[in-house]
Amino acid sequence: MDTNIDIKHFLPHQAPMLMVDKFVDIDNQQVETFFEINKDNIFVQNDVFSEAGLIENAAQTCASIVAQRYFIDENNQEIKDVAVIGFISTIKSIKIHSLPKVGNTLNTKAVLLSKYKTDDYSLCTMSCQIYNEEKLLLEGEINLFLKENSSKK
Numbered sequence: 581m582d583t584n585i586d587i588k589h590f591l592p593h594q595a596p597m598l599m600v601d602k603f604v605d606i607d608n609q610q611v612e613t614f615f616e617i618n619k620d621n622i623f624v625q626n627d628v629f630s631e632a633g634l635i636e637n638a639a640q641t642c643a644s645i646v647a648q649r650y651f652i653d654e655n656n657q658e659i660k661d662v663a664v665i666g667f668i669s670t671i672k673s674i675k676i677h678s679l680p681k682v683g684n685t686l687n688t689k690a691v692l693l694s695k696y697k698t699d700d701y702s703l704c705t706m707s708c709q710i711y712n713e714e715k716l717l718l719e720g721e722i723n724l725f726l727k728e729n730s731s732k733k
Contacts, residue, residue: 669725673720
């Protein structure tokens with residue numbers, strides 16, 4: 581487990597939309613991340629992190645498994661000046677048990693269930709869970725679409 585994994589190798593997001601602070605572990609099948617909820621986060625209202633924020637955190641954590649192919653080559657070297665677009669294509673199931681508050685740290689875990697990859701794009705189905713300490717906040721399955729944005733080259 582490498583706790584010094586560089587987020588830019590796996591996610592195209594930047595503040596204020598970056599909802600992952602740190603990768604705990606990542607490989608081609610699973611990922612685990614941490615994210616501390618700050619008061620100035622765009623998904624915070626009345627000191628509570630919203631449902632949309634939880635889903636965005638889950639989606640970014642999930643996307644990192646498949647997105648890494650756009651940022652790292654087969655020799656494990658960084659690919660420079662790449663732009664990737666991605667979005668949730670389907671929320672297959674989401675159950676939100678509780679909403680976290682400012683100051684809480686999310687521990688998000690995701691597993692790749694299936695992947696369809698072409699030269700142009702990737703589609704994947706992911707299972708994910710978000711915890712605050714031992715408390716389960718969200719669980720579900722989502723489909724993601726990722727593609728290199730060739731108009732940015």
